[in-house]
Amino acid sequence: MSNEAPDAWESTTLAASCEFFTDGDWVESKDQNPDGEVRLIQLADIGDGAFLNKSNRFLTTQKARDLRCSLLQPGDLLIARMADPIARCCLFPGLDQPAATVVDIAIARARKGVDQSFLSYAISDHSFRELALGAASGTTRSRISRSNLGALPTLLPPLDEQRRIAEVLRSIDEARRLSDLLITNLRLLRKLALRDLFAPQEGDEVEDTILGSLPSGWTVSPAEDVCEAVIDCKNRTPPISDTGFAVVRTPNVRNGRFVRKNLVRTDANSFEEWTRRGRPRAGDVLITREAPIGEVCAVPDDEPVCLGQRMMLYRPKSDIIDSSFLLYALQSEPVQSYLRNLGGGSTVGHVRVGDIRRLPIPCPDLATQHVVANTLAEIDVALDHACASLAQTAALKTSVASDLLSGRVRVRE
Structure with missing residues (x-):
């Protein structure tokens, strides 16, 4: 200062x-x-x-x-x-x-x-x-x-100007508070949707399955039956380099999203070796086996990636299960509850490769899958916009505060 x-x-x-x-x-x-x-x-x-x-x-x-x-x-x-x-x-x-x-x-x-x-x-x-x-x-x-x-x-500054500056900054804080409240409510809505969209409505007929009660007409199939490929990573993360191909590790998969923070890279030769079992492509879904169990994200479509340790990949059969629906089904309460039980009641343990291959997947008809996936995608879009708005407001607060508190910009009557 x-x-x-x-x-x-x-x-x-x-x-x-x-x-x-x-x-x-x-x-x-x-x-x-x-x-x-x-x-x-x-x-x-x-x-x-x-x-x-x-x-x-x-x-x-x-x-x-x-x-x-x-x-x-x-x-x-x-x-x-x-x-x-x-x-x-x-x-x-x-x-x-x-x-x-x-x-x-x-x-x-x-x-x-x-x-x-x-x-x-x-x-x-x-x-x-x-x-x-x-x-x-x-x-x-x-x-x-x-x-x-x-x-x-x-x-x-003079007391009156102090008060005017404080009022401007308070108004930005209030906008941040409202954005934060919207994010909290959207996250709650998302959580409830991942429960209720995969549960029968009161009074409806139900299907009793290994995942519990599902809506009438839904089936449950092992992941390997609804996917054309279920690919495990090599038993270690590839060598890390300053540049090269992205390596998706467990910290890069959170809350249904691909997280680029702390994304590491590997060289071309290692990338070829680590994708020999199958190269991830858009439409594939990634899942963590450990630390924590059951975090998922879609494979990014803007750059090639390979799998780090404790990661697996689902490549859905498009005539059986929609890729976006699979992404949300894996986050649904019935599947997450099943994974917690496999992990001993917690998501901080680990599950075996075979458990991920045979993981029960709820499967309605494709039309219903599209409705469920589109509903959840709309919530995610709204959540993305709210998070972006919060970040913009935070940046605005930093900039405005610096200008007003230094006197570079004056708040006059």
Whole structure:
């Protein structure tokens, strides 16, 4: 953050912006009591701009008095002095009981002429975080001292402009909150659809199968019967190179999607060797056997890939089962429940190659398959749009905050 103040702005420090700036209290495990009346706020409760209310630690009123704890007030700014990230902060909303906080959280109350919300946005700005990280120390867990935190530079516009800046940033935060809520609801809708679209409706006739009750007319077949090929990977991941062909490993398959993050590559000779049993192609479906069990994705259509360790491939018979339906059927509650049972009640174990070859697949007629697949695909498209909107709003917040908090862009009346 630059120390150069625009016209009418004050160049100061965080500590000088506050009438009250102190550490939380040194509270050891022996001081805590699960039946205590005073909530002890932890680092886990401090989100990036939001109070997370995750912890469940307490001490008695008498112990808080004995330790001379500083009780929190609604609106206090809580600043984490430890990662991750250092200097993340939130406004304390207040609880239905007294609260104190631990020593690795600083408490800040803005002085007269400083808006508390503006101060929280100033601390959350990327440039302030970089300064805080640079002033931190520690090899195993990085920490910034309160004195170093308080000495970090802060720019203060006039109070009215502080409030206008805070209002602009709050409006972006609200848009982010609504996008996040939409994503949460779409994910719940997807989960319910993967259950209900593969279950009989109340009052309808049912088919009793190895996967439980399915809608009337549905059958269950082993995967090897509805696929023209079921291909196992070699028993290890191919040699890794800086460039070359993509290697799909288990971390690249999550929630029905191909994940490019941490995608590794292999050379041409290794690619040929690792695809000798069959080269993955568009329309194939990949599935993990381990770590975790039963994650699936479609083979990407924009570049050739080979299979890493613990991966298998289904190539559906198009006259029996639609590729998109197979992708969703493998994610459905009946199939996922079956896989959990194979894994001993958990998805963190492993299943054998034969289990994946013979995995029971629910199969309605092709017309029904298309309806089910299209319904779930529409939810996925909406989810993709919502996630993209959230990412765009987050990027907008970073850009706008940088401009407004530095004074490069002024928010005038």
